[in-house]
Amino acid sequence: MTKIKTAAIGLGVMGQDMIRLNFSKYPDDMELVAVCESNENTLRAFADANPNVRTYTDYRQLLEEEKLDLLYVAVPPSKHHEVVLAAIAKKIHVFCEKPLANSLEEAKSMLDAAVQAQVVHAVHFLMPLFAGSVKLQRLLAEGAIGQVTSIDLILQFPQWPRAWQKNPWIASRHEGGFLLEVGIHWIHLIQRLFGPIANVQSSVNYPADAAASEIDAQATLTLHNNVNIQLTGTTKADKERVSMVIHGDQGVIALENWSSLFMGETEASLQPVPVDDADNQLPVIGQIIRRLKGQQAAIFDFNDGYQAQAVLEALRNPSQSQL
Template sequence: MKGILIGAGVVGERILQQAANSTSVEIVAMYDANTERLQEMSARYNVQTTSSLEELLEIEAEFAYIGTPPISHMFLTEGCAKRGLHVICEKPLAHNEEEGKRMVEIAKEYGVKTAMHFPMIYGEEFLYVEKAIQQQELGDVIQVELSTYFPQWPRPWQENNWIRTREQGGFIREIFPHYLQMTERLFGEGSLQSHQTNYPQNPELCEQSVCALAQLPGNIPFVLQGAHGVAEQEQIIYLIHGTKKTMTIRNWAELWVSTPNQPEQRLTLQKSNISFLDEVSLYFQGKGSNYVSFEEGASVQHIIDSLLK
């Protein structure tokens, strides 16, 4: 299946890597306004480039991956959908909830399929936790927690200044969507009950910290907290507390299990050979169903927008 890539940043390169290792997906062309980065990625992955977005959208392909800042997602989705391209979009879905809802409408208007880049649900850790919950291995789920702490923001490897801005960036937009979407898959759609989000004095900069309480179906509390500029190592911890077991996903891909009065143990899981891009391409071809739709992305966007207020 042939695709085009809009945005050759860090996440765009991950898509290029997956395509390079795939026997069923090929990125045939890409565009980025940063011409130096674009040429670097072209040379590394042997992918054709174009000099404009308009030129890219004329390339024969079946889907487009949008890996640009959130403020551009709605505009780009419409441009791709008008040309009959299925659309994969980077998270968060949009700049705000209103634009996210419009993106859902655009896809329906032009009859194209959509998917969000939420790779965690394809990982072994999530699939293990999902199965454990379905089989009631955790007992009754008492509480879910997400804690994210960063000594600096943006993180050292992030190259784009927009990630530090209040308009488009911050860890609530960049990190929280992965875990909000995962939580919705595991427990259903939740509702935000209360929150406090603190901002620095500079009105251009993103949030400094947040503490929030949401409620999941079954009256399960979901506690969310995070901050940057803290004197510690970066850590992202997602916990599901059950009466029989507690399961923890640390730093994206470490799965730990606790039982009453016993030391926590890390599980080593066998890695899957199928990538996010392979899974989504199967869905686009009508051969699979493991994907995250724009509708799910819009649901997550609602919580994100509420937390940012």
């Protein structure tokens, strides 16, 4: 197979990090031929550093002029739907940032279009590919803590957005907030590990500014087998903690701050669990390359994105509870 001709739409923090840290690992497999960014200063700086990559300010022009195999979409969530559908209409494989869309209806139409076009469609869900998550899944399968009885999901931040991720939309109620940006990762991981979330009861506290994202959130998410997940989230914590604590009838496992694994007889006795770096299956783009080459790969597609979107929408809109 010749190199996978790839373009990226959006050069924010995620877009530039994806290109710099991940795309660069596969020079023999993929070629970044073009990028699109509406901020002309950002685009100019990228062009100066990457003179061999063609630049655009309009994604429609890029899609019209470039012959692409793969499009990476890193624009704000409200733009995912239109950009992804335009790419799928041209039979281009799509790698989209999470969340998949800005509504459940948009997510469904994107999924349907991708399936009908028979293109590879992937969402940038990465948590199940962490070495700690792989080890966690193995321990659960082995019955290390017996039968799972309850789960705590903790999303605590001293401020939102965090200092490194500020942009014009990430603190907006429309398409930002910690539930959308961070919670979606954990929703996806939970449904991969434990099966579907069937019911959501939530209470979300918003500031007086009608355009601003949530301050606090409390929720009970009930799995298909009636196991409850207690979610607590806040932007007023002393320090950041993004963790899941799994209680079983024979012990406790915690995935702390994304990827560190702990286990013990009780939560108070948790001890670090070593993980094998060989279990690490990241980056996601490596998995997509394998899929495009017809090889076995672990990717999470638009159906994963749609299923996670359903829970996210129920969390953010407390009147919607039954999934």
